[in-house]
Amino acid sequence: MDTPDVAVVGTGPNGLAAAVTMARAGLRVALYEQAEDIGGGLRSAPLFDDAITHDICSAVHPLAAVSPFLRGFDLAARGVELLHAPAAYAHPLANGRAAVAYRDLAMTCAGLGRDGDRWRRLMQPLLDHSDAVVGMMLSAQRTPPREVGAALLVLRQILVHGTTLTRHRFRTDAARALLTGVAAHAVGPLPSPASGAVALLLGHLAHGAGWPVPRGGSGRIADALADDVRAHGGTFHTGCRVNDLDELGPVRAVLLDVGAKEFVRIAGRRLPTGYARALTAFRYGPGAAKVDFLVSEPIPWANPEVGKAATVHLGGTQAHMWRVESRTARGLPCAEPFVLVVDPAVADPGRARPGLRPVWAYAHVPHGDPRDPVALVRSRIERFAPGFADTVVASRGISARDYERYNPNYVGGDIGAGAMTLRQSVLRPTPRLDPHTTPLSGVYLCSAATPPGPGVHGMSGLLAARSALRREFGMRSLPSLEPSGRQWRVFLRRETD
Template structure:
């Protein structure tokens, strides 16, 4: 039985963010992790060679540079270097062509030719109000926006690009492909309100705070969060599976960095019938199937400029992606899935050794799909990088159906912890004024199944922790997250 102030189940980015806030509020915090290592979607490990590390889930982190939580937490001050590639993302097309989203908005517009002015009008105003746009999207979504100009700019663009008229505003093939590739990060039907929101958020950040990669891998972010928790007295229990809430009944507050399915398993029959019924109705989205490659040389993209991009989207034209992603959302498997590829050494050369280079790839597939994704992903890369197959030294593939075994939050391979529909973008996981507070006294949900949803932004954990501080401890002021090197060094020594 726990005898601490706060018990947190799960140490993904949101569980860790919650731990930071609550430990800094002066509370005794214990974090429980079923796996042997912390981090959830922020794990980095050696798979094929002890000197080459691979990101097991997330690899690129726009939100680590942009979200309010991470802005306050200040990763660079803590030694986490966020490396910015020259090209935030690229979208190869047939015929050796590619659409390129440079970090520079002006250079991107020049590359898009006749569609350049349209891209500037789309992204420029969002960039001018970027912090307000980010804070609006990454909020608890229960209050009026603080910046009405940012809200209008975002809403008008989402309304236009939530339907087919958005892509029709462009004249060429590159700009709509570039934008649709970003929209596909929503893992659902294209186009839609949710996908348009994702496209506007991530699309403008590509030219602002960027799509950075942490030097040394995503695990560096998890370690920085864990170091801060430990420095403020927090304790980690790894390799410890909490099977029932009764194990934590000594804690004044319990925060669950779990899926709704996980909440049901932990709470048993304690939940009111209506709330439990709503959690069972919660919809999970399409799955992600992962392939990690060890290759002998950089990917031989047909357009060499793609090799300077931190992230590469493989999906073909706007029409092809809309067709593939919509079929995928209906549970129909396609032979040419949307694939995301990251060659981390593009931004972080230290990740590669002579003849040994990590490559990260995800394919979007139906939820629970059991298919080994290796051949599908390899063929998708080969289409735009002839000769890639000859560079593969080793690979590891994880089907969507297997991902839940690695991380129970990824139900059926859904790495977003819930379908990104319009309804579930707001009412996550159920429609409540405080979505983090469950009907059980002192029990809160802090995972990506709560607003603002998926991505490594820490905001679900941050907002859940603030709710717990108010309701369980009578603390109404958010603790200061400013980096204090003397405190951190003390925590490391202790």
């Protein structure tokens, strides 16, 4: 094979997005992956039974449905179907009570009783400006937003729902918990501006594009991206951990889907001292401890309405979530941590077989926590679904510490590739005018350690590729990514500039 023009290190969603873009631009692309299979956070595999697919990292993809990159790529046209449960997410409470977020906003508001109108007043304006809100939050965050009104709307609500003022916006425990459970996806102290932004983004999408799961598992997204790379001449090298940039040969551009710590490891001796020091000071958040269950029947939630949602937040009241998430961020283990549960077969019945179905769960734990999470997570589910333990056929736990061994980008189990503080939500991983460039000529960062941050959206990869195309190859326009070859440059500029 001829020497490639571009090397991409890491095949998570951002590395694949970068590779797709560069290959579509007519460049020879080689990808390097330390694992034996590609996909990073999109990997799926059978764990206990060959007929049952489990999502190893991410399982539910609200951002995949709205990402400018993935919309341009057109997953549906490539056979990737995003499926929806009857409800987007649910939040069980004590005594069999629960709050449920349906895609139908009116149905959600009706279920929230006297807080229904307040929920509508929060979510409807965000839905009315959803394209602008998504475009702003999934951008490089270095230029003024195109729609000032949408930006002011988001800022105003962050100042409320990213602070303790949010406790006064709802009258009931149900509504408070329903929003706080979404805020907890920021994986850090609550409340905070970062958690408020996450709550607004993901919260309103629940009533818009939804919180879908891919038919057959998250790996289907990775497969579609990889197929397109191969179709345009790209090559994959798996089981190949890059330890030094010299190993990549004389390529014209290197795009690294790696975190700050891995970048220092690979390129440390080349990096300017100040930049290396800034990367070393990059902060990491709490860890995620993962449990995969194989169960014999749907989760027996005490409140049957909870079973209509593929995604369930086990966090209790707003006050409890504020307490345990803030303690966890300080490194203190909690007996009743926040747990995120996904029963993918609620949205995708094909993921189940008679008497067997997968259940996916994360617990938020202190950074680097070494504990096996199986018993902890099982007991949290059992509290809101009595009898769940009796349905478990098999289980597997991965501690926060072991998650980093599985994927070096997950430092201490931080699946967000860096703490979502106010500063690090924008200035990731260091303050630079173009956050995807580095001091090294031709070397770019395209991981979740760069804007717009965590999530399966591919935008960090796209934005890094755009920068590399302009700087290294003199290409001012992005290529078409659609299977039909239709141009989408105008759409892309509107959403990401």
